[in-house]
Amino acid sequence: MRRQHTLGAAVVISALAGVIVSGAAASAEVNDAEATDPTAGGATASEDTAADSVVLPTGDTVRLTPGGGVDVTPAPGREDIEFVGQTSTGGSADVIVVPVDMLEAIRSGEADPRRYNVSQLLAGGHTDAGAVPESELDSREYAGLFPVEAGASVTASAAAQELTVSVKDRSGGTPEDSIVGWVHAGTGETGEIEIGEDGTGTVALEPGEYMIMTTLFDRSDTTGRSEAVFGFTAATVGEEPTKLEVDAAAAAPVTAEVEREDAVLTDHLLYLETTYESGSFGTFDFLDPDADVFVLPQPETGEFGFNFIYQPVFAGAEDGGVPYTYTLAFPEAGSIPADPAYTVADADLVEEETDFQDLGVELEGMQCDYPIGWEDQFFLFSQCTDRVFPSKATTLLTAESVRWDRHTEGVVLDEQGEFLDGFYTTQQDVAFEPGSAKRAIGDGPLAAGVPYAEREGDRISGGVTPVASHGGEVLRMFDFASGEVTLSRGGELIGTSDSWGEFSFKLPYGDEGRYTLTSEAARGSVATPLAVSATATWEFDSATAELELLDLPVVVVEAAGVQHGWAEGDEPLELELSLSSGEQEAESIGLEVSYDDGATWTEVEVDCGTAELVHPEGAEYASLRLTATDAAGTEVTHTTIRSFGLR
Helix, strand or coil: CEEEEECCEEEEECEEEEEEEEECCCCCCCCCCCCCCCCCCCCCCCCCCCCCEEECCCCCEEEECCCCCEEEECCCCCCCCCEEEEECCCCCCCEEEEEHHHHHHHHHCCCCHHHHEHHHHHHCCCCEHHHCCHHHCCCCCEECCEECCCCCCCCCCCCCEEEEEEEECCCCCCCCEEEEEEEECCCCCEEEECCCCCCEEEEEECCEEEEEEEEEEEECCCCCCEEEEEEEEEEEECCCCEEEEEEHHHCEEEEEECCCCCCEEEEEEEEEEEEECCEEEEEEEEECCCEEEEECCCCCCCCCEEEEEEEEEEECCCCCCCCEEEECCEEEECCCCCCCEEECCHHHEEEEEEEECCCCCCEEEEEEEEEECCCCCCCCCCEEEEEEECEEEEEEEECCCCEEEEEEEEEEECCCCCEEEEEEEEEEEECCCCEEEEEEECCCCEECCCCEEEEECCEEEEECCCCEECCCCCEEECCCCEEEEEEEECCEEEEEECCCCCEEEECCCCCEEEEEEEEEEECCCCCCCCCCEEEEEEEEEEECCCCEECCCCCEEEECCCCECCEECCCCCEEEEEEECCCCCCEEEEEEEEECCCCCCCEEECCECCEEEECCCCCCCEEEEEEEEEECCCCEEEEEEEEEEEEC
16 A cells, blocks of 8 residues: 655555546646746646545545646545546546445446546535535436546447457456456547456447557465556457457566665556557556556557556665665656566666755655656656655656656644645756755745736736745745735726635726736744745736736845754854846845844845845844846835744
8 A cells, every 4th residue: 555645634545546548638737836946937826725625425535636646545444445546538637536345336336436526526516425416416428437428429339349358367367356448549439348257348339449458456365465467459340249358477577676775665656558649548556565567568559559657666774874765767658668677776866865854843744756758748647755854865766768747745734634734845847867966945045936927818817926935946835824916007906816826807997007916925833933924016017918928026035044944043144135037137136124023124235136134132033025126127025924033
């Protein structure tokens, strides 16, 4: 069973298997707001709040994360239950998650599959699947686990022929469990073939070229180890019934070896997909370390393409030293490897030493790394490692052959394991060279985050991050308890949004004007006594445009003397100030400091982007008010109460 912490909640993922189907128009964009470069901007509207979740009829909780992932928390007493996941091809973005002990009930009609379509339930505003009135459930027909896509039918035509599939495990017997799906090369339609106790299943399909996806599972009663076999088999449906045999004995083992002798496999993940003209069809599984995984040979067919990625994680023995983790990815873009046995040397990896800093309160959390194995990869799968703050750890990552999207967070949980507060950082599309690297998280003063805003015609919309740290990479705070954003023009209020994370204002008249956008937010002090409130105001000019990304800067504050959010109170502190704007140079930058939580302010001289603070005796916290004007005339003022602490 794979355990991880996600967005502050204790999460158990033990997905027996999942199906991912993507259409040509589908999108799986990861909405990380900023890359390592603190001047980069991006959408922040959905990042600072926990993703929506649904309680299934079984009591298990499923949550869809902002980046497109699925997290599952089994109900008490169901910790050993595994889960099947599926997403849809028709642009409907269906995300279906079913506990494996409910598969037969759904297939037999005893349970309603619509109560496991998490995305449809959330779209309807439902968070308790068992309590939704039947009249408010998805109105489409379902074929087994899958909703029938628009334009498709569960009724076969007169030209349809039976396809019978028989499956064998690696010993020649019937697998304990199996999931068999099909996809039509021309239409992209998909479906499931129910496999009986004799290892066979039959479905009526229209004539054409098909790819049959199989995932087969067995567990040994003597060794306790399990086997998972994945693969695709091509099938042609013609004018007569067709039989197809899938024999797991032909599958090759998928393995990985690393250089350090005390490294132990902790979990691994396999993703396998077939591609066709209108989309892709795939299967994935988060595997326990006691699971052996195998893959069938690649079929010979001109109608379909293939992609493959194997992601193992190894960890060193906990002997009191600095822990280390191998987080590896072995992608095969365009093919299924004939011999997927991988051996990697440390010299071929990046060895990253990371300082996980807290901000005055001990935190627990995770480090998640999402490999990008090929161009336009539809879906990202993370391998997550538990971390505590403060601590140090070493991560060895695959270099050169993959790029990485990364998410790291530290959180505070209550006694029930529910999320209270914390912070996170993201990196996007990072490529590593082999060798040593260092990383520090949480080592800078807290100031304003770079907003995302755009003007399109008569509407201004976007999102604001009230507090962030730019100590080498952008770090943001989770969950502000209250906040609002207002927009005015020429002193006249246009609108107010009660969410600092997302806003959209319709302009009542006129094309041009001088606008004022103001964000105010406050938070508790559970995860840190720092950054208890923040305000930011931008004054800018804008005219009606087809689409205009508004260049709203903030002043980035760097200070090597601030570690874990704290500085020495009896030593002068040097600050480096720069404008985050990517388009305009700074005409001026100003700084004020307060040591009484904003009751009084003192102006500080800024010389060529450098300022020095001399703290008064007995001061506990320093608050910063920063101002700037860029070459386009945009003015910004942002204030953070308790930007850093003094000790």
